[in-house]
Amino acid sequence: xxxxxxxxxxxxxxxxxxxxxxxxxxxxxxxxxxxxxxxxxxxxxxxxxxxxxxxxxxxxxxxxxxxxxxxxxxxxxxxxxxxxxxxxxxxxxxxxxxxxxxxxxxx
Amino acid sequence: xxxxxxxxxxxxxxxxxxxxxxxxxxxxxxxxxxxxxxxxxxxxxxxxxxxxxxxxxxxxxxxxxxxxxxxxxxxxxxxxxxxxxxxxxxxxxxxxxxxxxxxxxxx
DNA sequence: TTCGGTACTCAGTGCCACACAGTACCACTA
DNA sequence: TAGTGGTACTGTGTGGCACTGAGTACCGAA
Numbered sequence: 001x002x003x004x005x006x007x008x009x010x011x012x013x014x015x016x017x018x019x020x021x022x023x024x025x026x027x028x029x030x031x032x033x034x035x036x037x038x039x040x041x042x043x044x045x046x047x048x049x050x051x052x053x054x055x056x057x058x059x060x061x062x063x064x065x066x067x068x069x070x071x072x073x074x075x076x077x078x079x080x081x082x083x084x085x086x087x088x089x090x091x092x093x094x095x096x097x098x099x100x101x102x103x104x105x106x107x
Numbered sequence: 108x109x110x111x112x113x114x115x116x117x118x119x120x121x122x123x124x125x126x127x128x129x130x131x132x133x134x135x136x137x138x139x140x141x142x143x144x145x146x147x148x149x150x151x152x153x154x155x156x157x158x159x160x161x162x163x164x165x166x167x168x169x170x171x172x173x174x175x176x177x178x179x180x181x182x183x184x185x186x187x188x189x190x191x192x193x194x195x196x197x198x199x200x201x202x203x204x205x206x207x208x209x210x211x212x213x214x
Numbered sequence: 215t216t217c218g219g220t221a222c223t224c225a226g227t228g229c230c231a232c233a234c235a236g237t238a239c240c241a242c243t244a
Numbered sequence: 245t246a247g248t249g250g251t252a253c254t255g256t257g258t259g260g261c262a263c264t265g266a267g268t269a270c271c272g273a274a
Binding site for chain 2: 250251252253254255259260261262
């Protein structure tokens with residue numbers, strides 16, 4: 001699926017939050033996970049900018065660990081602010097989807 | 108609901124396409140319709156920039172008609188390209204929502 | 215020793231919603 | 245007849261976000 005970029009604005013960050021929330025993980029693995037999920041065109045660069053933003057905004061706790069197969073990995077876990085942000089994200093998502101459903105059905 | 112801006116990127120244009128597709132209408136009325144639907148914070152300026160973009164991209168047919176209660180209205184109707192774009196929008200929307208559902212349920 | 219996979223960084227681009235100020239037409243009213 | 249408020253469109257500028265692309269670096273296997 002092409003041309004999703006604009007529609008992913010704000011959403012992709014939520015996806016990353018959700019992935020981190022379900023398991024402490026790192027950028028490269030998050031990218032693979034997103035690709036697996038069907039966000040096939042998402043590349044490392046995109047995910048890393050999101051991760052740096054999350055870190056800057058104080059939503060995650062970061063731990064650096066050696067990798068064994070490459071440079072050290074930066075593992076990300078949600079802190080309280082991150083969990084709150086994730087909840088807000090899903091609330092917004094539900095809000096928007098409900099409006100869109102209504103619109104689609106001629107409401 | 109606050110802070111929806113980023114998540115509306117790309118989506119709001121689709122909403123406008125859908126509204127125009129269901130009935131030939133004009134900017135001011137589209138804004139009211141969006142407000143009614145729950146997009147409470149969407150203002151005229153936002154809708155007009157979308158309409159100008161749709162026009163520029165050749166997705167709509169525009170007809171100017173006197174109003175009786177203010178300046179003349181610019182009525183918008185979808186042309187073939189617009190209908191195709193609308194179909195594409197809903198396809199993308201469905202694609203993204205299905206991925207998000209999958210993610211949410213731990214898929 | 216070169217290649218490919220793993221792993222992160224950073225500067226820059228383009229698009230979109232949105233803010234904000236302006237123009238203009240009309241009806242009502244004091 | 246000046247003022248107010250609702251209707252209706254235009255245009256410039258801003259900020260945020262996904263994305264690009266080039267760079268750095270580590271490792272194992274061919």
